[in-house]
Amino acid sequence: MIRRPAFKCLRYLCLLKGQYEKQCAFASICFTTLKLTPVCSWQGEPPFPKKSQIIELPTDGPTCSHGPMLKIVDQTSRSFHYACSAFRDKGECEKQDLYQSNTLRNWSSEDILGISQSDRAYCYTCDCLFSLSLSGQKHEVHEYRKNLSDNLLGMPSYLLKPLENSKAHAQYFFSLDTLNRLYSIIQKLSVDYVICIGSPRLHDFIQLQHIHRGQLLDSYLLDMDIRLSSFYHPHRYSRYNMVNGFFFSRTEEENFHHFIKNNIKPDDKCSIFCDPPFSAPLSLIVKQINSIIQYISSFQSTAIYDNYTLLVTKNNCKSLNQNDIPYLLVLPFFFEKKLQKIAPFLNLLDYKITYENHSRLDCDITDNRNHRDLTNKIGDHSNRGQRRDSIVRLFTSLLPSLVHPPKSIEKCFRFCEICQRYSHITNLHCPKCDRCTTKHGPTYVHCDKCNRCRPAKKFHCDQCKHCVSINQCVHQSKRKKLSYNTSDNL
Incomplete structure (x- = not known):
């Protein structure tokens, strides 16, 4: 017969090995057969505490080439260590620095535009622009693309390969349907300028509409990808770490400030669009977005938006409302509870976000056309294998009633008078x-x-x-x- 103390030790060992569910079934049999009294309740979570960590951004902590490092505190042992805010693996930060120092001479887009189109090329192995006539032999055995047009050089997100295979990056580009929908949503908000954080594809799409189609909507990009520095003009791009709010040089920060001061007038409407890594600390990202909002508002004596008006002065930045400069955030829908604790003013919308280079986030059942194409190729949507309906949604600091659905999917949405929001017809x-x-x-x-x-x-x-x-x-x-x-x- 198994004694009660021995059974208690057995239960503890099973819990340590992570066999909680199996042990629960085994325990129920033992309790029934041996008529033992359970020491503690078996319903709900395991009795041992979960390993949890607190991520902080100290002002007096160490720094690396990617800015101030994060302080990761273990709540159980109260021990802590510092880690790079941009890279998860310990050695990836040093590898990135070594990669930047060992790259071949990279031509800027302005230099490469001075030569003929047939002589332009981009090497995917070295991640650099080069001239075929001058440096073709160095890249002869590499993977490269030649004959680069002016339009392609102005939209590098369509030229560069996403850094999705690296542990340090999780770079995915929006699909064309998502770009059209996001652009339509932003246009309906009557926005003049968009600060794109970590979303180069949306920035390229806005610039395409602004330069080649004469649309008034303009944008500025803040992104950490060093490859983009070779393509964008300084007055449209700054290298920026969205986790700790770090500009990689004083010039990068001055270029952003120069854009804010000289372009965004008091009567202009500005918004922020952020596509963060899903594993990044959201509390820090929201904090950096709010700091950008306060900086922009400090140069606008009066900010007037539809349905709300706010007076802002340089000496009264604390009175800012989150609706003054609205921002859109792209995250999976199950982040809603976490975001409610961090930023309760953020609202979840039903608009789905898809990516062109992600096997599980490239499908939107909302779009009937895409659904028909999908069912024709791989059958019924219930047997799609790994292809699933996208879980990524749009969060906004605006009132949900102000964010109207795009025309392409307008029939799939209805306005709920009680909730005062546009909900999908299945919602x-x-x-x-x-x-x-x-x-x-x-x-x-x-x-x-x-x-x-x-x-x-x-x-x-x-x-x-x-x-x-x-x-x-x-x-x-x-x-x-x-x-x-x-x-x-x-």
């Missing part, structure tokens, strides 16, 4: 929750026991005491195994 209003509850997938179903809406694929488990999926429920999976064993014996 029905729940009278019991008193809001539009569907975040992703089919319409959510209200659970009276949990007193909230749940995804259609989940069910309420009385033993778990909340709504779970079949894969997450220990009791349901146990029943399935028993039913399979019974059928095999028969």
